[in-house]
Amino acid sequence: MEIRAVIIDDEPLSRQELLHLLKVHSDIMVIGEAPSAEKGMEMVLTEEPDVLFLDIEMTGMNGVELAEALQKMKKPPAIIFATAYPDYAVKAFRVEAVDYLLKPFDETQLEQAIRRLKLRIQPKEVKLPSAGRLAVQSEDRIIYLEPGELLYVYREGRDTFLVSEKGTYPTKSSLKDLENKLKPFSFFRVHKGYLVNIKKVEELVSWSTNVFELKVRNSDKLIPVSRNYVKDLREALEL
Structure with a gap:
């Protein structure tokens, strides 16, 4: 199970230390860092991480205030506070934080x-309808896919779309739900905004050391591949 994480801390050295310690945990993928709670909120909305490693004392909105704001989301990320201040433990409990790490970090x-x-965050088994199909609304009809x-699924802004050879269909499901x-x-x-059907992939194109795109059958779309996913993708494609 891959866990997508964001580190939010206004101290660059603390972010670097935590990033270094997390590298030994192969199932934790740090997909971003933010120097403030406000920037962290933006990343939560765009990246949909599973967990935040969150400092508390920061300029502007503090970490507890961010955690409280995130509780209003339908599916907020898990919170692990990472701070030099032990005095916020009770507040951390109130926002249902997973844990409370004190600096300097202990492995x-x-x-x-x-x-x-x-x-x-262990995902509960998600069952598709008995027919194993996805229902999408198309004008005045419901189409079952x-x-x-x-071929692939993508997110554009806050909207998510399913793409088949027959057409493109909007869905109310989030990209994270569809991934599961x-x-x-x-x-x-x-990529943060794309899921692909591995069985439909025809080409993986390398434009440079860190720039990859792929093509799927019967589509001219070039789908971006984040360098964070290239290694696992190549293994999945048995390259």
């Missing part, structure tokens, strides 16, 4: 926090 304490995190006929639902059907996240 054993971090391991325990990640263990608790996995227990917290088999997962296997989808479609994983058994060979779908793979290749």
